[in-house]
Amino acid sequence: MLVADRLHKVVGDGALAVTAVDEVSLQVERGELIAIVGPSGSGKSTLLAMLGALSTPTDGTVRIDGVDLSDLDERGRSELRSRRLGFVLQRPALVPFLTVSENVVLAGQIAGRPKSMASERADQLLTALGLEDRSGHRPAALSGGELQRVALARALLNDPVIVLADEPTANLDAQQGRAVVALLAEHTRGQGRAGVLVTHDESVAAVADRTLRLIDGRLADS
Amino acid sequence: MRLAIRLVWLELRRSPSRLLRSAVTLTVLAALAMVLVSLVDTLDRRSTGVLRAVEADLVVFNVEARQQVLRSRVPRPATIGVGFVDGVHEVGVLSVVPTTVTHEGDQQRAALVGFNARTPAEPVRVLEGRVPTDGEPNIAAIDAALQRTGIEVGDRIILGGSLEVEVVGVVAEAMFLQQPSVWVPPEVWARTGARAFPERGYAEAIVGIGLVEVQVGQNPAEVAPDIVAELAEEDLDVEVVSVREAVASVPGVSAIRATFGGLVVLAIGVVVLVSAGLALLQVDRDRARNAGLRAIGAGTDVLAGALLSRLAVTWALASATGALLATALAAAVPAAVPLAVRPAPLALVAAVLGVAVGAGGAVALHRIRKIDPAEALGESW
Amino acid sequence: MGTVGTLAMGQLRRAPWHTAAVSVVLGMLISLVVVFGVVGDAQVRGLSGALASNDADLWVLATGAQGALSASRVDPELLGTVAAIEGVAGVEPVGEVRVGVRIDGGGLLDASLWGIDPASSAAPPVTEGSVPGARGEAIVDGADRHLGAVPGARVDLVDVSLPLRIVGLTEGRRFASIPTITIPYARWVEVVDGLNPDSDDVFPTAFAVEIDAAADSSEVADAISVAAPMLVAAPPGQLAAELPGIDGLRSSFGTAALVALVAVAAVGAAFTRLQVEQDLRVLSTLRAIGASPRVLRRIYQVRVALFVLLGAAVAAVLIGLAQLLSPPQIPITFEARTLAAVTFATWVAAALAAGRGLRGLRRLDPADVLRAPA
Numbered sequence: 001m002l003v004a005d006r007l008h009k010v011v012g013d014g015a016l017a018v019t020a021v022d023e024v025s026l027q028v029e030r031g032e033l034i035a036i037v038g039p040s041g042s043g044k045s046t047l048l049a050m051l052g053a054l055s056t057p058t059d060g061t062v063r064i065d066g067v068d069l070s071d072l073d074e075r076g077r078s079e080l081r082s083r084r085l086g087f088v089l090q091r092p093a094l095v096p097f098l099t100v101s102e103n104v105v106l107a108g109q110i111a112g113r114p115k116s117m118a119s120e121r122a123d124q125l126l127t128a129l130g131l132e133d134r135s136g137h138r139p140a141a142l143s144g145g146e147l148q149r150v151a152l153a154r155a156l157l158n159d160p161v162i163v164l165a166d167e168p169t170a171n172l173d174a175q176q177g178r179a180v181v182a183l184l185a186e187h188t189r190g191q192g193r194a195g196v197l198v199t200h201d202e203s204v205a206a207v208a209d210r211t212l213r214l215i216d217g218r219l220a221d222s
Numbered sequence: 223m224r225l226a227i228r229l230v231w232l233e234l235r236r237s238p239s240r241l242l243r244s245a246v247t248l249t250v251l252a253a254l255a256m257v258l259v260s261l262v263d264t265l266d267r268r269s270t271g272v273l274r275a276v277e278a279d280l281v282v283f284n285v286e287a288r289q290q291v292l293r294s295r296v297p298r299p300a301t302i303g304v305g306f307v308d309g310v311h312e313v314g315v316l317s318v319v320p321t322t323v324t325h326e327g328d329q330q331r332a333a334l335v336g337f338n339a340r341t342p343a344e345p346v347r348v349l350e351g352r353v354p355t356d357g358e359p360n361i362a363a364i365d366a367a368l369q370r371t372g373i374e375v376g377d378r379i380i381l382g383g384s385l386e387v388e389v390v391g392v393v394a395e396a397m398f399l400q401q402p403s404v405w406v407p408p409e410v411w412a413r414t415g416a417r418a419f420p421e422r423g424y425a426e427a428i429v430g431i432g433l434v435e436v437q438v439g440q441n442p443a444e445v446a447p448d449i450v451a452e453l454a455e456e457d458l459d460v461e462v463v464s465v466r467e468a469v470a471s472v473p474g475v476s477a478i479r480a481t482f483g484g485l486v487v488l489a490i491g492v493v494v495l496v497s498a499g500l501a502l503l504q505v506d507r508d509r510a511r512n513a514g515l516r517a518i519g520a521g522t523d524v525l526a527g528a529l530l531s532r533l534a535v536t537w538a539l540a541s542a543t544g545a546l547l548a549t550a551l552a553a554a555v556p557a558a559v560p561l562a563v564r565p566a567p568l569a570l571v572a573a574v575l576g577v578a579v580g581a582g583g584a585v586a587l588h589r590i591r592k593i594d595p596a597e598a599l600g601e602s603w
Numbered sequence: 604m605g606t607v608g609t610l611a612m613g614q615l616r617r618a619p620w621h622t623a624a625v626s627v628v629l630g631m632l633i634s635l636v637v638v639f640g641v642v643g644d645a646q647v648r649g650l651s652g653a654l655a656s657n658d659a660d661l662w663v664l665a666t667g668a669q670g671a672l673s674a675s676r677v678d679p680e681l682l683g684t685v686a687a688i689e690g691v692a693g694v695e696p697v698g699e700v701r702v703g704v705r706i707d708g709g710g711l712l713d714a715s716l717w718g719i720d721p722a723s724s725a726a727p728p729v730t731e732g733s734v735p736g737a738r739g740e741a742i743v744d745g746a747d748r749h750l751g752a753v754p755g756a757r758v759d760l761v762d763v764s765l766p767l768r769i770v771g772l773t774e775g776r777r778f779a780s781i782p783t784i785t786i787p788y789a790r791w792v793e794v795v796d797g798l799n800p801d802s803d804d805v806f807p808t809a810f811a812v813e814i815d816a817a818a819d820s821s822e823v824a825d826a827i828s829v830a831a832p833m834l835v836a837a838p839p840g841q842l843a844a845e846l847p848g849i850d851g852l853r854s855s856f857g858t859a860a861l862v863a864l865v866a867v868a869a870v871g872a873a874f875t876r877l878q879v880e881q882d883l884r885v886l887s888t889l890r891a892i893g894a895s896p897r898v899l900r901r902i903y904q905v906r907v908a909l910f911v912l913l914g915a916a917v918a919a920v921l922i923g924l925a926q927l928l929s930p931p932q933i934p935i936t937f938e939a940r941t942l943a944a945v946t947f948a949t950w951v952a953a954a955l956a957a958g959r960g961l962r963g964l965r966r967l968d969p970a971d972v973l974r975a976p977a
């Protein structure tokens with residue numbers, strides 16, 4: 001499903017260059033949720049960006065369903081992200097003047113789906129995530145936990161094969177965080193998807209099937 | 223692109239203040255540019271209205287006049303010869319002299335225009351009544367600018383402090399050197415001029431300029447040398463120029479065009495920078511959001527499309543509101559301020575503004591293209 | 604002020620392009636307002652300087668001319684009538700006519716030829732060279748130096764073979780925005796006579812009147828109109844302001860400058876406001892870590908002042924460039940006072956806008972930082 005082989009990433013240039021990710025290989029199967037944990041600055045986000053076709057590795061390869069991401073051009077990567085991947089980010093980056101439901105539908109429109117289909121699916125997801133009475137509100141009216149659930153709904157809209165989450169609980173209290181992660185787990189491995197959850201919080205990582213530890217850009221043996 | 227337009231439409235409807243704020247800035251600049259252009263346009267038209275009121279192809283000056291209408295002296299018999307030059311359809315004469323118009327005790331300055339009726343020297347747009355014909359004594363037509371001061375058809379006015387005439391018609395605004403005009407037969411003009419300028423020896427036999435209409439299909443530029451040659455045979459040195467050139471030679475016109483032209487160019491330069499600046503500020507302000515959208519797969523087309531649609535909306539709002547503001551200002555200022563708006567200059571400014579905004583947007587586009595979707599990860603301020 | 608200054612400067616330095624763009628925009632607008640004022644003044648001076656700066660107490664014109672010099676003809680026989688009026692210390696004829704000239708063998712130009720005796724109160728002061736003594740001697744305005752109009756140069760009149768020689772220069776005394784030449788009145792009469800061979804009368808354009816120190820000029824003016832109803836007298840400055848076209852020109856530059864001033868204020872305000880909005884999150888974070896709204900406001904006001912000052916600097920450079928590059932017909936001079944006034948107005952507008960934008964800060968709960976959506 002998702003295979004990363006000896007990923008290496010140097011960030012910054014010249015004297016400021018830092019090796020953020022060093023020789024990382026991993027594999028995630030359908031129906032599996034893995035967690036990547038590590039202290040702040042250990043390279044988790046950098047690694048996730050490469051796994052999610054947001055950035056290109058300095059060295060090494062990422063394959064999704066057998067497709068080598070380095071074979072894709074910018075447009076191909078955008079298409080891949082919108083149709084086959086789902087992102088839940090620490091900052092949900094919702095469009096402030098669109099309602100919750102429109103924000104979710106937007107993901108479908110970006111992927112080029114007909115709006116009516118996307119709307120139907122959005123309603124289903126919002127109901128499943130307990131947001132049915134929030135769908136007409138603007139993001140500004142929602143709590144952090146609700147916003148992350150909206151972000152999860154948006155990530156799931158196009159039925160992605162892989163869901164990638166970067167610190168989805170960082171802005172939430174423990175209770176809200178647990179709720180969001182439980183939903184994430186339910187909607188990834190529960191639906192036969194692969195999931196990658198990045199967090200610095202060991203208790204959040206506990207929901208995953210497997211936990212990989214990243215220290216200074218390298219995977220620690222576990 | 224459709225998605226981009228829809229997004230901008232929703233933004234405009236739901237949170238107009240964001241879009242409107244940048245529109246306000248551009249509106250002020252649009253209004254500035256429109257006012258400037260309208261000022262040049264009005265100053266220009268009010269200096270040269272007499273020449274624009276007639277429909278001639280060529281203007282004949284005597285050489286000594288150096289293309290000045292007020293100074294030109296062409297003997298009337300010579301203009302008859304012009305009528306026989308190959309390619310000339312018709313010829314008429316027109317003379318201008320500064321005068322005063324007294325109406326119900328109020329005196330004001332005006333340009334007295336003597337002209338041949340039913341020739342290329344006749345004013346084309348008659349708004350009311352009729353224009354005098356040659357030989358009619360003691361009648362005149364006034365232009366719309368003079369009518370605005372309260373003179374109507376049927377009123378009696380005094381020209382040059384002594385000659386009373388009846389107003390029989392109103393022609394479209396035809397000001398000369400910022401003065402409104404009175405149109406009279408050549409005889410009336412000669413009499414009034416002779417009284418005001420005794421040393422100049424005004425006479426019916428000496429007129430100001432010749433106005434020539436060429437035959438259909440003839441190139442005026444080719445007929446002009448023939449007219450010069452024809453009159454040279456009669457020992458008269460003349461200059462024959464297009465109406466456009468004659469208009470440009472009116473005192474002050476080239477200075478106005480050069481001065482204001484420079485200032486308009488400067489103002490447009492400011493608009494380019496401002497719209498580039500506004501677009502950049504918007505891109506910067508929405509950077510995190512755009513990175514997030516890019517992370518979930520939105521391509522450059524959506525982001526750039528949204529930016530361009532937003533700029534287009536801003537431009538349209540700014541042009542329309544700017545035009546309204548300029549029109550309102552023109553209506554509010556006293557009549558003495560040479561500010562009258564016409565659709566053509568406003569449209570021109572709107573078009574140039576569109577190009578300026580486009581140029582500004584191009585800079586911002588470059589920046590939007592460079593937004594890295596990986597920025598959406600982690601927290602970075 | 605140390606922290607405030609550091610933070611304000613830090614933000615400016617963090618986004619140098621943005622800072623540059625805003626300063627350049629403000630600078631261009633500020634210079635636009637200043638240039639409007641300066642160019643407008645120069646145009647008005649070029650059109651009417653000969654009258655506006657004239658030293659005579661009153662000028663007498665023909666009533667029917669409605670203040671247009673070119674239409675004014677006064678009967679020389681009335682010189683005595685005016686001289687006899689109480690309060691009149693002296694009266695001299697003055698003539699003005701448009702002529703074609705070649706200065707120093709150059710191209711054919713339109714010029715305004717004035718006939719004023721050097722001893723007359725209406726005569727322009729000579730700032731360089733000497734006062735015309737002999738009949739063929741002339742003074743010209745220094746603004747036409749670039750045409751070769753310098754002491755020693757010869758001026759040929761078209762249509763009249765009465766050559767003139769420039770002996771002196773004056774300043775700020777142009778008329779009708781064309782080269783302006785002053786010669787003794789007697790020679791002027793000869794020139795006009797030569798220009799109009801068919802006519803034998805040459806009337807002066809106006810009388811220049813000097814009044815007794817004790818006399819009241821408006822009373823003398825009234826007395827002149829009473830004694831000779833076809834004459835009207837007014838101070839030359841007033842006549843200059845009422846010249847045909849002056850009003851329109853002055854008001855158009857005034858309108859343009861005013862609209863530009865509104866524009867610079869609005870742009871300054873809008874940019875500031877956009878920026879405040881953009882920075883609101885950063886600012887609320889600063890608040891969360893304990894900065895008081897007062898400090899934040901001060902940071903912002905320092906920033907605004909810096910932007911406007913940078914804009915003024917850009918404007919100064921632009922005006923300086925314009926001064927170097929402007930053609931002699933459209934002289935642009937650097938006027939620090941105008942620049943300062945426009946800069947001040949811009950700063951006030953931008954500072955007010957920043958204040959308004961920062962009001963949003965008060966509404967922001969410091970805790971919002973932790974949950975506000977991006």
Ligand SMILES: Nc1ncnc2c1ncn2[C@@H]1O[C@H](COP(=O)(O)OP(=O)(O)O)[C@@H](O)[C@H]1O
Binds near residue numbers: 040
């Ligand atoms: N654009 C960048 N320029 C320089 N250094 C960077 C950049 N992005 C990340 N880094 C560095 O790379 C390392 C890993 O960062 P990141 O992946 O964000 O860590 P984490 O998500 O685990 O907190 C850190 O030391 C960080 O400072």
Ligand SMILES: [Mg+2]
Binds near residue numbers: 045167599600601
């Ligand atoms: Mg991170």
